[in-house]
Amino acid sequence: MVRVKVMASKIQIPALRLRAEIEPASIDVEAREVDVVWTTGARVLRGFWDRFWEELSLDPRHVRLRRLNNGAPLLDGHRGDSAAADVMGVVVSGSAKLAGKKGTARVRFSPAGVDERADRLFEKVRAGIVQNVSVGYRVHKLEKVEDGADKIPVMRATDWEPYEVSAAAMGADDGAGFRAAAPGVELNDCEFLTRGDEPQQLEVQVTEEEIKAAEAKRQAEHEAQRKAAVEAERKRSAGIRVVVRRAGLDEALADELVNTGKTVDEAREAVLDKLAERSERAGPSQVPAGGGVQVVVDERDKRRGFEVAWLIAKAGRTAEVEKAKKNERVGHLLRDVQTDPGPARGMRLAEMARGLLERNRVSTSGLDQMALVGRALQFRDGPYQGTDTFPVLFEQALGKILLASYVTADDTWRFIAETTTVSDFRDSPRYRQGAFGVLDVLNENGEFRTKPIPDGQKIVVQTETRGNIISLTRQAIINDDMVALGDLAARFGRAAGLTLEVSLYLLINANGGLGPTLSDANPFFHTSRGNINTVGSALSVDGLDADRVVLGKQKEPNSEEYIVQRPDVLLVPLELGGAARVVVNSEKDPSSGKYQVTNKVANIVRTIVDTPRVTGTRRYMFAKGADSSAYKAVFLEGTGETPYMEMKDGFDVDGTSWKVRLDAKMCAFDPKAGVTNAGA
Secondary structure, three states, X not given: OEEEEEEEEEEEEEOEEEEEXXXXXXXXXXXXXXXXXXXXXXXXXXXXXXXXXEEEOOOHHHEOOHHHHOOOEEEOXXXXXXXXXXXXXXXXXXXXEEEOOEEEEXXXXXXXOOOHHHHHHHHHHXXXXXXXXXXXXXXXXXXXXXXXXXXXXXXXXXXXXXXXXXXXXXXXXXXXXXXXXXXXXXEEEEEEEEEOOOOOOEEEEEOHHHHHHHHHHHHHHHHHHHHHHHHHHHHHHHHHHHHHXXXXXXXXXXXXXXXXXXXXXXXXXXXXXXXXXXXXHHOHHHOOXXXXXXXXXXXXXXXXXXXXXXXXXXXXOHHHHHHHHOOOOOHHHOOOOOOOOHHHOOOOHHHHHHHHHHHOOOOOOOOOHHHHHHHHHHOOOOOOOOOOOHHHHHHHHHHHHHHHHHHHOOOOXXXXXXXXXXXXXXXXXXXXXXXXXXXXXXXXXXXXOOOOOOOOEEEEEOOOEEEEEEEEEHHHHHOOOHHHHHHHHHHHHHHHHHHHHHHHHHHHHHHHHOXXXXXXXXXXXXXXXXXXXXXXXXXXXXXXXXXXXXXXXXXXXXXXXXXXXXOOEEEEEHHHHHHHHHHHHOOEOOOOOOOOOXXXXXXXXXXXXXXXXXXXXXXXXXXXXXXXXXXXXXXXXXXXXXOEEEEEEOOOOOEEEEEEEEEEEEEEOXXXXXXXXXOO
């Protein structure tokens, strides 16, 4: 039986302070910032009922940096009752870190002219009069590691938390490091662990079998750690070689990166640098001999292009974006979108966040994953969100996915309605003037007479705003859940197209399928407008030919001149779609029973739309063109006739949000551009 004596107790101690040093060479007068070394881990003699040497562990796992990195105050001297007026500045967020055998941070003084005390203190620091600061911290756990000089025990702080920095008139005496526990000063519990023959000890009995089991467990853990290290090294080496190979660079670069211990992220950075160098070297030779303009892509733009491509790929939307790029009407908005992730392939979202911060010279040392992502979401590279920020990176990827989904959706409104734009949200009149008729015969003197412009038709259109919000949370980024975010963006793109689709058929189906009521109190399709084939007929060759005649006999407003327009779209209920295609696509008349009879309505329309959004037997025939459009999709000028995203900082969610907005409205336009038949 082996006996081990351990004393474990909780003690209450006040907050501590430790001398810190200003690094004068680091002063930035314009930014009013300066670096401090807030710990070197040196031993300090402490004491409350007994004396001991305090040693601060510099293991990042033992130091709670969150408070120091979360805007900890720079105070004018330590006081237990410090007020807001004592705050001279702040520890720059994310600047506190442990590097080697010291802890460093950067402090920023209050802007010039805001606080006289802060101004005086900064000038004293600048002049070298005040050369020391002191860091305040709390210790949550002390462990005895050895007996020091004169048998005074050495206690190592293995759980401690710096929380403020204060200006000091002189270097603090390390031997008088405790701040007095004066009234009003809060005490905190500290776990105090020692080993030996001290009083208040707990006796633990350990058997030989338990010792052997503990040793076996220790060896198993050691072996597991060894295997994990080997596997991690294998993955690092393989990952670096994949990145280099995909970028088309020499294998010697991969060997160099592997042998120098670079991480996969650091290898990606090196690969991007090599690609940028190669592009710069190749650039001049690509300029035409006769002169021209050479477009140089910034390294950050290249990197961002790869990362946006990888986000789109992670969301599983690459093929959809490629398809949308070929769209005749709005594909140009996506034509420059890169879909090859290159060296960014395989990156996790949290890795992207770290890389973005570090290339913007923001320290990520000591940040756990949650703090890292939060810092990336809040980072701005200027007064406003610049192009090289984490939210903008996601905005570019999600915006492309949203637009691709909007463009590639199988909506039918694009076949029936033309698009137009208005400059604002007010009613916008559109005029269709009457026809001039024929030119006048000149009299014998050859005099040209002024032709009066006949009265025309006034139509009013307007647009409106619709939208919702997409939210990106820190949890989604840490979970690497790009598929869910991509699906969300695609659904919003689909919803934007569906908004116009549903709006169109609400207009068409109004008044029992005769369309919306217009300013003359009659529906869109009405006998007074001559756009109804009153001889209801089944869907047949003769029926469609009769509809064509009604459409072709429409006349210019207040004129006897005919409008030159031809059928373009046939709209029928879903149940009649098959019959419509037989009638329109047959070379011979399918109703005659004789193959030698030519089909007089063969290919009479360019598009047949069959949809469950219209029912019964009623059908519609529409002309379509700049001057012949029964319905108009009215967009706000400057929106590109597509939905768009607008970013805002996340107040409602722990992350970032984007508003998805569509400034568009479906409007009834010209009744003369369509004809309806109730069918039979």
